[in-house]
Amino acid sequence: MVPLKNLHTFGFDTLAQHLVEVHTKDDLVSVFQGLKTKQFYLLGEGSNSIFLEDFAGTIVLNKLKGIQVHENENEVGLSVGSGESWHDLVEYTLSIGAYGFENLALIPGTVGGAPIQNIGAYGVEIEKFIASVEYYDIHLNSFHILNHQDCHFVYRDSIFKHQLFNKAVITKVNFILPKNNRVEHSYAPLNQLVEPTPIDIFNKVIEVRTEKLPNPKVLGNAGSFFKNPVVTNKVLNEIKMRYTSVPHYKVSHTSVKIPAAWLIDQLGFKGKMYLGVKCHERQPLVLVNIGSGNGRGLLMLARQIKQDVSNAFNIELENEVRLVGKNGVIDL
Template identity: 45%
Template sequence: MTCSQTSLKPLNTFGLSVSAKSIVYASDTETLIDSWQDHQGKPWLLMGGGSNMLFLDDFDGTVVINQLKGISVEQTQDNWLIHCAAGENWHDFVQFTIKEDMPGLENLALIPGTVGSAPIQNIGAYGVELKDVCDYVDILDLTQNKLVRLTHTECLFGYRESIFKHRYQHGYVITAVGFRLPKCWQPNFSYGPLKAVKETLTTPKSIFDKVCEIRRSKLPDPAKMGNAGSFFKNPIISTQAAEAIKQHYPDAPFYPQNSDQVKIAAGWLIEQAGLKGYQAHGAGVHPQQALVLVNLGEAQPADVVSMAKHVRDTVHQKFSIWLEPEVRFIGTKGEVNAVDTLS
């Protein structure tokens, strides 16, 4: 269905006043294919919940909202096998699995966006990533009008990384994601706030509730304050660089990756750079979670970009670490390189 309303403000969680030439709501694959064939080389952008995007300007083409729906469940002796359409809301899906006694996604509660967006970023939180539970991803080749199933291995998952950011970025649509959840449930308490109270978290539902409680206490509701969640990736640095930081900050939050590298919390770096709660020109750094950049009400795209650049430059000046945006930057013709935009 093509909509006469072309404003993207209610469709992006930053709440930025941008628009598109046209907006198509696709609840079936035929609509996806038709919109692709109709765009005739003009800009074409697929969206889910609009929760991981920063529009830099009005979009000079068609925006397609993926609204494919449906969940089906099978089981083996050892696993729950769940097939979920890409247009389903992610948190609602997690809530469904908990309600149906199929644990494994509880640490990923309350992440904004849709199921179809989850593999692109390999979303993760509280010690769990999508790659840990993903069995396969179904994609639609819009040019060939053909469905293809990629196995977990073929998705090439990495930290906030996947093949869907590269080979299958253009001309393809994620239509569904398959999940394999072991019936022999093992809770994950590796993340600090959960580890501290793990004795009280005896069920998947209790972990789900705790994750929701933590996220609500730290993260702003996009309906009340525009944001795209975590704006920057947690940088991975050498153990040598980490040791240098430890000399001045013994309690710095490091997470070992391998013998030569560690991950450091980007929010901590931003906070130590004195930017927590910083505001300028309608944009700001959230006072409870420095990793989240916010639209304070009437910010323009350039204001958010300026804020992100200021944060990135200030952290580099203090720690010699360049932060890389996790949020996708969308220009007038499509996605652009976020690092280049901020450099």
């Protein structure tokens, strides 16, 4: 048995039957040909997965590395191994004068997780910069490339969470950063900056995230637990009748995004705890393991939050974090 406590940032004291590392494409082929129909879970830095109990299968740890840069007068292209650290890549792009990722600084996880989740922050989603994604098809035992359109990117979602879930292992992500890219600073608190440079944005994002979000190395957590819900204008107007100052961001002519943290905060969940799992006092969107937490406590708290938000606002929250049980991903 393999301990998982240090392999996922929530830090529950759970186990897996086996663990293997993949460093090359040949490793991938060898590992999955060996696993065949056996149960597995692909893991990067463990920042978006919570192992609620012992996992009855093999953990496949992604260690695919490498960064290639190709540049012309209009853009910088990057081909990046899926096992690279996302934040390290953001720092690297800034060091070579390639801009666009700065709003996404300090998001935990690997590069391979970025297209799966279509990670985003402060008005920027990574799909804007993804040209294509390379992956290994487990069942066909072959490598393929999906262009941007075929990845089916939407808010915090992609084809890799649906049709290709547990069928594809992302090996490389190909990005394009336009040299005329404009900084995005319309979201608070970035909108307080005057004519910011990409470095200014990068530094401010790190400052804000460090201040608001607990360090998982100190206090176990997986970042934002729930997605920010997108609702119709009708639902927004119904909430406005009780909460005139509800924060929201326009998504389309008929829909808006409401911060999940605000919804949770209105219901008084800050600081509430179930069996060692607590809703963070400063950021209610983050659930934390105070050290003695377990999967049962997390499910109790998360399900109570979801139920109360549904009852109070007629909004169904979705968990952004993957919850892993004995036999794989489970629903909240």
